[in-house]
Amino acid sequence: MVFDMKRNKIIDVPSFDNKLTEHKQCVAFHEAGHAAAIYLNNKAQNLPPVFFQILFKDIDEDSEGSKNVYHIAHDDCIARVEGGRLIQSLPYSMDDFLDKLAGHDDMAQAVKDYVTAFEADIVNLLIGPLAEAKYIADADNELFNHRLVNLNALKNYGGRSDIASVYEYLQSYSPNKQRQDEKLDELFNVAFDFVNNYENxxxxxxxxxxxxxxNKDTISCEEVIxxxxSTNANEFAEEIPQPDRYVKYA
Structure with missing residues (x-):
């Protein structure tokens, strides 16, 4: 099964050429947020590498057809991170799933690792639209804080699909709405702090x-890493994880 982190949004385009450039920049920061989170956030928590790649639709400035694409419904995806999830198949009930794992004496670490991976996937989904929001705020010399950019605001930054995926995770996490909201608030703060961190x-x-x-249609995870x-634009890390080292949780 393939999971995507999508960037989608309705945009009105009064001046197509200028807005196209601006939109491409927003898309780039959105997908860069997802991809950087998948690598850096997972690495910071000692989670295993996971395969992903960034895919783009070709938007031709001279194509009338592309201008129509620019106006289509919000669920149209013009860019996405393919892969990138540690949890391959969400359990119907996370509590039941973890209870079964915990029933085995040698599975305590597996339970901890699963919870960490589960939460990391949610955070990585949220970081995409948050990165786009921060880029726009910085470009407009506006503040970027929790009050101005909250969960509800993410739909304005290409985050509809990301939020929908987050809620799928939360429904698996617990049937209790209060528990879902508390966990979402906790992980939203983690995602916000990641984006607001200078080095990140x-x-x-x-x-x-x-x-x-x-200007590529596909950017591989090796390129992203x-x-x-890299310490600067022209120096790259000596060691890049190869595909056979990527691990995903069932």
């Missing part, structure tokens, strides 16, 4: 600029 934001910005400059690990 520098990495997201570097990757977004790479995406814009590369090389950019994120």
């Amino acid at each position: 934001w520098k990495a997201v910005s570097k990757l977004a600029n790479y995406i814009i400059d590369s 090389a950019v994120l690990e």
